Amino acid sequence: xxxxxxxxxxxxxxxxxxxxxxxxxxxxxxxxxxxxxxxxxxxxxxxxxxxxxxxxxxxxxxxxxxxxxxxxxxxxxxxxxxxxxxxxxxxxxxxxxxxxxxxxxxxxxxxxxxxxxxxxxxxxxxxxxxxxxxxxxxxxxxxxxxxxxxxxxxxxxxx
Numbered sequence: 001x002x003x004x005x006x007x008x009x010x011x012x013x014x015x016x017x018x019x020x021x022x023x024x025x026x027x028x029x030x031x032x033x034x035x036x037x038x039x040x041x042x043x044x045x046x047x048x049x050x051x052x053x054x055x056x057x058x059x060x061x062x063x064x065x066x067x068x069x070x071x072x073x074x075x076x077x078x079x080x081x082x083x084x085x086x087x088x089x090x091x092x093x094x095x096x097x098x099x100x101x102x103x104x105x106x107x108x109x110x111x112x113x114x115x116x117x118x119x120x121x122x123x124x125x126x127x128x129x130x131x132x133x134x135x136x137x138x139x140x141x142x143x144x145x146x147x148x149x150x151x152x153x154x155x156x157x158x159x
Contacts, residue, residue: 031078032060040071042107046078049086058089065093070102077108077131087120094125103127 030053031046041064049057064072074090094104108131109117117123 030056032057034060034064040073041069042073042075044075044078048081049079049089050081050083051085054083054085054089057086058092061089061093062096065096065100070097070100072097073105073107073129075107076110076113079110079113082113082116084120087116087122090117090126091120091122094122098125105129107131 029047030049031044033044033046035042035044043061043064045057047053061072061074072093090104090106097104104126105128106117106126107129109128114123114128117126
């Protein structure tokens with residue numbers, strides 16, 4: 001099943017957010033921020049993509065492609081950790097887009113994430129791009145704070 005919550009309230013550029021929180025909470029959180037632009041969809045990944053959260057990312061990306069959104073950008077500026085299950089999701093969606101003659105774009109990967117994508121040979125089926133200063137950073141501290149506030153609704157500590 002896909003992530004459980006969606007809202008455009010309070011996020012930059014009217015973005016919607018979807019969220020998955022694993023049993024561990026806190027550091028194990030995955031936040032997905034979706035920004036629908038006229039010509040593309042930017043999916044900001046915040047937190048960790050692991051065995052518990054990768055299915056939500058895969059479900060979201062698959063649903064976007066199923067609905068005809070093939071100009072996808074994965075903004076990884078807010079990604080803290082990704083294991084093999086996250087790489088698998090990226091490889092799968094890149095393959096689906098490749099069948100349609102489109103290339104998945106990955107924005108702002110960390111050095112380690114870029115190395116993992118290169119090492120696993122996923123980088124051959126995606127295009128990398130730097131941060132776009134004209135677009136509000138979906139992995140920015142401000143966006144993460146707003147996402148945290150939306151998810152917690154006063155239940156979490158503010159530190």
